[in-house]
Amino acid sequence: MNINAWFSPTRRDFARSGSFSFLLLIFFLLALLVPVSTAFAEETPTFESAIAQLSEKSYKVKGSAIDTIAGSGHEKASFILQSMFDGSLFYHKKSKQLLLVEKEGSKYLTFDALTGDKGKTVKKRAVKKVSINNTLRSQLRSLIASLNLQNPDAEIRLASVREMLGSVSPETATLLNSYIETEENADVRDMLNIAINLSELDSDNKQTRLDAIDYLSGSLETDVYNKIKTVSESDSEESVRTEALKALEIIEDRRKLSSMAETLFFGISLGSVLVLAAIGLAITFGVMGVINMAHGELIMLGAYTTYLVQTVMPDYPGVALILSIPAAFLVSGTMGIAIERGIIRHLYGRPLETLLATFGVSLILQQLVRTVISPQNVPVSNPEWMSGSIEINSVLSLTMNRLYIIAFCLVVFAVLFMILKKTSLGLQVRAVAQNRSMARAMGVRSERVDALTFGLGSGIAGIAGVALSQLTNVGPNLGQAYIVDSFMVVVFGGVGNLWGTLVGGLSLGVANKILEPWSGAVLAKILVLVFIILFIQKRPRGLFPQKGRAAGD
Incomplete structure (x- = not known):
């Protein structure tokens, strides 16, 4: 076969024509893919883009941004959402930068919400609070709870569940239920069960309410006491009200103790x-x-x-x-x-x-003290190891400074006793x-x-x-x-x-x-x-x- 025959004018024109068509097809496909990929990128917002959307007026946009922030896995996600829920998150009207503020006379001292870096002192009208409505508030509560329940610190998980006791919706109860099997800490697991049973007190099923009262009858949580008291006064079933009153008596006895x-x-x-x-x-x-x-x-x-x-x-x-x-x-x-x-x-x-x-x-x-030092009271700070308290239950906690004072008293007494007896x-x-x-x-x-x-x-x-x-x-x-x-x-x-x-x-x-x-x-x-x-x-x-x-x- 003569190879040069392939490159005869007729075949050569055909090859050129086919190559040109093939190249046109590739460019056409690329032109289609670029907008698709751009649209896909726009449809997958990042943590940074979601942060920028918090300064928008639309609550729908904010809701979408909140979901993105919660699912981003960013280390500051929980802090931003909590600040927004607490009403302490602001943004600069011109730059749209998220800020935390501190009153300084008639102005605000600003701090970057993400880095904590100190910013400028601005007039109050230069910044605006990131506003939320009831829908966003409920959304934030659930997302913050979810993030905190994934925290490796058991104390944070326990505090998170305890904060939700006063307002456990069916959706929140479902979320909490999903964490019970994987929760290793007994205290957190018990608090999850308390929260779920509190939610079940609003159930339409009579037996479900009775089972919830039976489980909660030994709890000392204030929200549990208030909820059972409400049930004892307003539940439609007399048997449920009777069981609620019995549970209240048990709780009150434990609270008195x-x-x-x-x-x-x-x-x-x-x-x-x-x-x-x-x-x-x-x-x-x-x-x-x-x-x-x-x-x-x-x-x-x-x-x-x-x-x-x-x-x-x-x-x-x-x-x-x-x-x-x-x-x-x-x-x-x-x-x-x-x-x-x-x-x-x-x-x-x-x-x-x-x-x-x-x-x-x-x-x-x-x-002498008034003249040399001050006629006013002077501040003496407590060291870190004397701060805080040991929580026995929700109504009884022992403050560390008083525990140290008791121990210190006994040590001083023992030393003085030995001095008087042995020296x-x-x-x-x-x-x-x-x-x-x-x-x-x-x-x-x-x-x-x-x-x-x-x-x-x-x-x-x-x-x-x-x-x-x-x-x-x-x-x-x-x-x-x-x-x-x-x-x-x-x-x-x-x-x-x-x-x-x-x-x-x-x-x-x-x-x-x-x-x-x-x-x-x-x-x-x-x-x-x-x-x-x-x-x-x-x-x-x-x-x-x-x-x-x-x-x-």
Whole structure:
């Protein structure tokens, strides 16, 4: 076969014509595919394009954008949707940039909603809130719940379900039901079941409502209580209303038990504060018989020492708090020794003059703090590990700062108890407390023991101030709030007895908290004071009176 024959003019023209047609076909197909691919790209919006659509006026467009954001998997998706739901998402009218704002006088300080970067300060009319209607609000609630339920943190998943308890629609219940089988955390799984059963209380089926009431009868959630109460009053079936009333009784009994536990906890925490405030006074008053009216100001000095240490170390509040304990002990202890050496030692045997002198010292210390530091309250921050709470159930939570105060009180008590029982100083203190003249005859330097005892009691007062700085305002009048309570604890527990101070302080703290709900804080203190007055008429030496020769003094 002659190959050149293929390229004869006739065949060559045909080949050219066929190639040209083939090329035209390819270009034609490409021309068709380009708009299709462009349209496909437009029909598949990205996270960025959906963000831009949130500034549109059309709620339909916003709804589509919300779905896109939720399904994007972007790390900021949940935050953007939550901000939109909370009404805190804005956009700049000109640039359409999504913003978070912070009031600054008559203007807004702006922050980029995606990056958090600080922006310009603009006039209020330069930005506008991303508005939503009820339909979008419902859509956002479901999508936020779905996103949060996929969060790896069980606490976030639990909080998400709990937030939905008040408004669980059938659609939301279906969504929650799909997560139960895969949920590994027992608490989250229980909360999912509670939410689903809350939804079933609105069912048309009587048995479904009864089963839901039976499941929810042990729950302490506020939304559960309110919903069952509504059912007990308005359900069309009498049997359902009866079961709802029974469930309410069970819930109310459990809530009362939790309330009692909370009252006991707050009473013990208040008692721990009273013990810390009074335990130093128990030493000085019990050993030396000195009515030190400046004891409250020694507590105040400890609190201000905490403030000053935190001022030096503002970035490390936890370390500053720990360092404040020995610092406060030294400051208040040194001041106590100075008071004993300079004033009290010249007034032994004259209780009225001692009381007036120490009262004058308290006024001097208050004015000193007002002049040197500030007449106003000063801020003392809590370290991160003392913040938050331990949730026992939905109506009972134990705050971390109070738990630490209780533990701190017990540690201080144990250390002081060991000092008085196991050290040479403790032996001398007990000897002087029981019989001063006999202790002197045995070679005990009572003047030195008095100074060290007063310093020890004052140092403990300073440590109490460190604890109080984490619970209350630190100001010049801090000590005045605790001086009377401290004397009440010492007298009630037994003068000079540490166990009496511990039991007396905790007892008075619990008694105060039990009385407060129905009598008020002021009347509760009055009632406790009246009780102590009547009590010491029968037992003048308190709960744990001193034994031996000191008991007859």
